Amino acid sequence: MSDQTGREAARMSRRSAIGIGVGVAGLAAVRGAARAEAPGGDAASVASVDVVVVGAGFAGLTAARALRAAGHSVVVLEADDRVGGRTKPGSIVGETVDLGGQWVGPAQDRLLALAREYGVAVYPQFTSGKNIVDLAGHRATYEGETPALGPMALAEFALVIGKFEALARQVPVLRPWEAPGVEAIDAQTMETWILANARSSAVRSAMRLLIRTLACAEAGEVSLLAMLAMASSAGGFNEMVSTRGGAQDAMLEGGVWQLAARMARELDPAVVLEAPVTAIAQDETGVSVWAGRRKWRGKYVIVTAPPSLAARIAYRPALPALRDGLMQRMPMGCVIKAHIAYARPFWRTQGLTGMVLSDSTEFGPWFDHSPVRGATGGLVGLFTGKSARRWAERSPQARRDQVLKDVAAYLGDEALKPIDYIEEVWAAATWQRGGYSSAPAPGVLSAFGPALREPVGRLHWAGTETAEAFSGYIEGAIRSGEHSAQEVARRL
Numbered sequence: 001m002s003d004q005t006g007r008e009a010a011r012m013s014r015r016s017a018i019g020i021g022v023g024v025a026g027l028a029a030v031r032g033a034a035r036a037e038a039p040g041g042d043a044a045s046v047a048s049v050d051v052v053v054v055g056a057g058f059a060g061l062t063a064a065r066a067l068r069a070a071g072h073s074v075v076v077l078e079a080d081d082r083v084g085g086r087t088k089p090g091s092i093v094g095e096t097v098d099l100g101g102q103w104v105g106p107a108q109d110r111l112l113a114l115a116r117e118y119g120v121a122v123y124p125q126f127t128s129g130k131n132i133v134d135l136a137g138h139r140a141t142y143e144g145e146t147p148a149l150g151p152m153a154l155a156e157f158a159l160v161i162g163k164f165e166a167l168a169r170q171v172p173v174l175r176p177w178e179a180p181g182v183e184a185i186d187a188q189t190m191e192t193w194i195l196a197n198a199r200s201s202a203v204r205s206a207m208r209l210l211i212r213t214l215a216c217a218e219a220g221e222v223s224l225l226a227m228l229a230m231a232s233s234a235g236g237f238n239e240m241v242s243t244r245g246g247a248q249d250a251m252l253e254g255g256v257w258q259l260a261a262r263m264a265r266e267l268d269p270a271v272v273l274e275a276p277v278t279a280i281a282q283d284e285t286g287v288s289v290w291a292g293r294r295k296w297r298g299k300y301v302i303v304t305a306p307p308s309l310a311a312r313i314a315y316r317p318a319l320p321a322l323r324d325g326l327m328q329r330m331p332m333g334c335v336i337k338a339h340i341a342y343a344r345p346f347w348r349t350q351g352l353t354g355m356v357l358s359d360s361t362e363f364g365p366w367f368d369h370s371p372v373r374g375a376t377g378g379l380v381g382l383f384t385g386k387s388a389r390r391w392a393e394r395s396p397q398a399r400r401d402q403v404l405k406d407v408a409a410y411l412g413d414e415a416l417k418p419i420d421y422i423e424e425v426w427a428a429a430t431w432q433r434g435g436y437s438s439a440p441a442p443g444v445l446s447a448f449g450p451a452l453r454e455p456v457g458r459l460h461w462a463g464t465e466t467a468e469a470f471s472g473y474i475e476g477a478i479r480s481g482e483h484s485a486q487e488v489a490r491r492l
Helices: 003-017 019-025 058-069 109-117 151-169 182-186 190-197 201-215 224-234 237-241 257-267 321-328 385-392 396-411 444-451 474-491
Strands: 034-037 043-048 051-054 074-077 089-092 095-098 122-124 130-135 138-142 250-252 279-282 287-291 294-298 300-303 314-316 335-342 352-358 366-368 377-384 420-425 459-461
Touching: 051 058, 051 287, 051 294, 058 074, 058 257, 058 474, 074 257, 074 294, 089 335, 089 420, 095 377, 109 257, 109 474, 130 201, 151 190, 151 201, 151 224, 151 237, 182 224, 182 444, 190 201, 190 224, 201 224, 201 237, 201 377, 201 385, 224 237, 224 444, 279 300, 287 300, 300 474, 321 444, 335 385, 335 396, 352 396, 377 385, 377 396, 385 396, 396 420, 459 474
Parallel strands: 043 294, 051 074, 051 300, 130 352, 279 314, 300 459
Antiparallel strands: 034 043, 089 095, 122 250, 130 138, 279 287, 287 294, 335 377, 335 420, 352 366, 366 377
16 A cells, blocks of 8 residues: 555544544534434434535545535534445555445546546556457457457347447436336346347356446346446446446556545545444424434435445434335345455466456456556456355455466466455445445336435435436446535525
């Protein structure tokens, strides 16, 4: 980890220890303290602000920055001992890596603008050489973005992607539940659609792997409408799965998480760590938000937690049935992310990019993530969907052994000799419980989707799931924070 990023990470963690003393009393916007009754009858200190933001991920920090810039007072309550939400820093052979969200595409202008604002360099994903594909018993190397599936399978693959893209263009980005024939579309899983539209076993396998990687769920678990909506919000399926020019085009030197850390530092001391919100009550004059024995009073509240975690908060009065039903039906995807460091990027000398897409492994896909400077090499990859579920409860050593075994099957025995390894089991993360986003099953968006962004009185919603573009991405989280801040500012 770089010295600067390390200091920021340590500093943000240290703030959790002083959250009670400084996080409340030191708020610049505090307009006096009193005593009040918290749920259950416990006494709680009270601080008053214009807006209470729940969650210090990119959505919450963006909303807080925007509201403060507009002259409003805010507090950001974060359950975890760090900021960043589904982004997180890790250290491997002295290099800072992203254990959560990491890539950025050229169309993700909000994230790129934030990187420019903080002077963080962006560098391209390594793509020089050949990729490896191994699907339905067909193994080949290829260059570029289109997997080498064989002539007939490749033609069918292009046709299937074209059909999916055409359907996605009919889905309104902000209101996918208003798509033509929405009930029939949302009655299908991605698996049923794949079986109906692809005959080749290689094409079916490719689509299943891509869906699993994008949604962190199996094709049979996620709604066709949900995937069409995701593609529509991201500018197309090809945008989501591509490296050069697509969503995996580039990365940030020092990692994405540092942007969240810098936003939080600007907001300090209005960011309070280790403050899990347990209850939100609203009345005619404002809202009350409880985090343990502490209470905040505001005019409005923005909840940025993903729906399944927002459902764990007690609301008074109770939420409308449609919103409550939505939160019950939006589970998080299941993903484990791993980084492997080597003495050198040996696959490059073999003329390979390091990217492998295979249906014969538990781990994968994986990509080159070698440091911009220095001679060491690095790979980054994922367990997703059912593979992540199978491996989440096993030991770190067992996961490491499986990762190395899978990588060595394609890159050779040198892959068995890493110099470092680090992972993050997101399904086990206390305050995230999965990633990268929610994975709605059939029937959810068409029946409950209208409640996704709809405010409930003084309660507003944000988070990547609510984004008008790039839902499921950091970019979407930033945009959702901007939107919620604008909506609340108009009401203040």
